[in-house]
Every structure is written in structure tokens, then in C-alpha cells.
Amino acid sequence: MAEPGSPSPAEEPLVCQDPEKASSPNGKEEKPRPRHRRHRRRRRSRLGTSQQPTFAIYFPKVLKEVHAGLSLSKEAKAVLDCFVRDLFERIADEAANLVRNKKGSTLTYRDIQSGIRLVLPSQLYKYADSQANKALIKFISSK
Template sequence: MAEPGSPSPPAEGPLVCQDPEKASSPPGKQRKPRLRRRRLRLGTSRQPTFATYFPKVLKEIHAGLSLSKEAKAVMDCFVRDLFERIADEAASLVRNKRGSTLTYRDIQSGIRLVLPTQLYKYADSQGNKALIKFISSK
């Protein structure tokens, strides 16, 4: 048994972001693995990741730091989850008003509903600043 304060053993295999509803399946049912017809290339993933952006942002905040693969995987899961929550909330707002177009205001309202007050205010100001910078660069 590990003593308190001693480092925990490293996790086995790569960290994969899972949907909480799909993560645990009933013990009685097991699916057959599908046969893949196409050969997958090594080193490519089917799902795009946000991992390429983390070093760029980290360089602006702390110049000499870097992230491990596990940290990138955790951050990627976190960003995906947050993005999905905001998108779901914004989509439900559009459905409630019987609209068919997702606008900036719907996304802003979704962010307001998902994030705590101080974090929303900071995200809103940073978003507006990025939008102004983008418009002025054109």
C-alpha cells in the first residue's frame, strides 16, 4: 500500500476523453469490436485537438514552462467539455426562441449561463478585445 505523500504510479496507456454517459456501460452487455477497412496512419488522430494552442498561450503567460502529454490531454478534455457545454446551452436558447441561426448573442448568453460571474466577465472582455483586434487587422 502506498504511503501518504508518496507519488502515485503513472496511469496505464493514453488518457482518453470520454463522455460521462458512455464511460460506464452495463456489465451484461458488451459490444463486438468493429473491423476497420481503412488502414490508419500512425500519429494521426481522427478528432482535432486544442493541444497546438496550449504552448502558444503558455508562452505568453510563463515563458519557460511547458506541458507534459498527460497535462495536454487533461487540458484538451477540459476545453472540449467546456466548449460542448456552451454550444449545447446556446443551441437550446436558439431552439427556445424558435430560431434557426446561432448568433454571437446566443453564444454570449450560453457562456453567461455556463460560467461563474467573474469568469464570464473576464471571458467576455477578452472575447471583445480579440474581436476588436481581428476587425482592426482586416
């Protein structure tokens, strides 16, 4: 039996042991882990450093149709990409506002068409609308 002044085994204070010196719970001693760690190689993303998809792959294709012998510099592609993103955001915001105003939950072709009409000037809207209709007919006929 324990002496009256000494703490009983259940009341002994818990002391944290150094993990390297402590034995494993299953009784077997484990080998110490090596201190160096292997670094995993990070895969490069296909999207580049910005981690956002760009429209840059489409610019040479369109430019080839309009002006066959010309090309674009990186700076020109960056400016065009910024312009296209901005225009896309403006049109999408207007179309989303139209959907919210009519208390709908689905963005339709007519909402986008109305958003384009609100964002672009009249002549540019007419040209964009005719090109969109032409692309839509081409898409439907290819099915």
C-alpha cells in the same frame, strides 16, 4: 429434333461452371490472375490516432504568453484538451437551447455570449467576455 424423353436445349438445367475452367464470353482465354494482392499503404492521418482535432497546438502558445519558461507534458495536454472540449460542448449546448427556445435557426454571437453567461461563474464570465471583445476588435481591425 430432340427425343421425347430428353429435355430440349432451352429447358436444360443451368450448371454453374468453375470460373477458372470456363472460357471467357468473348472467346479469348484470359490469363489467370495472380493469387497474391498488393497491399496499399495507408496514409497516416494528420490528426493522429484519435481522428479528432485537438486544441493541443494552442496550449504552448498561450502558456508562452503567461509563463515563458514552462512546458506541458502529454498527460497535461490531454487533460486540458478534455477540459476545453467539455467546456466548449456545454457552451454550445446552452447556446443551441437558446436558439431553439426562440425558434430561430441561426446561432449568433449574442447566443454564444448568453450561453457563456449561463455556464461560467460571474467573475469568469466577465473576464471571458472582455477577452472575447478584445479578440473581436483585433480581428475586425486586421481586415
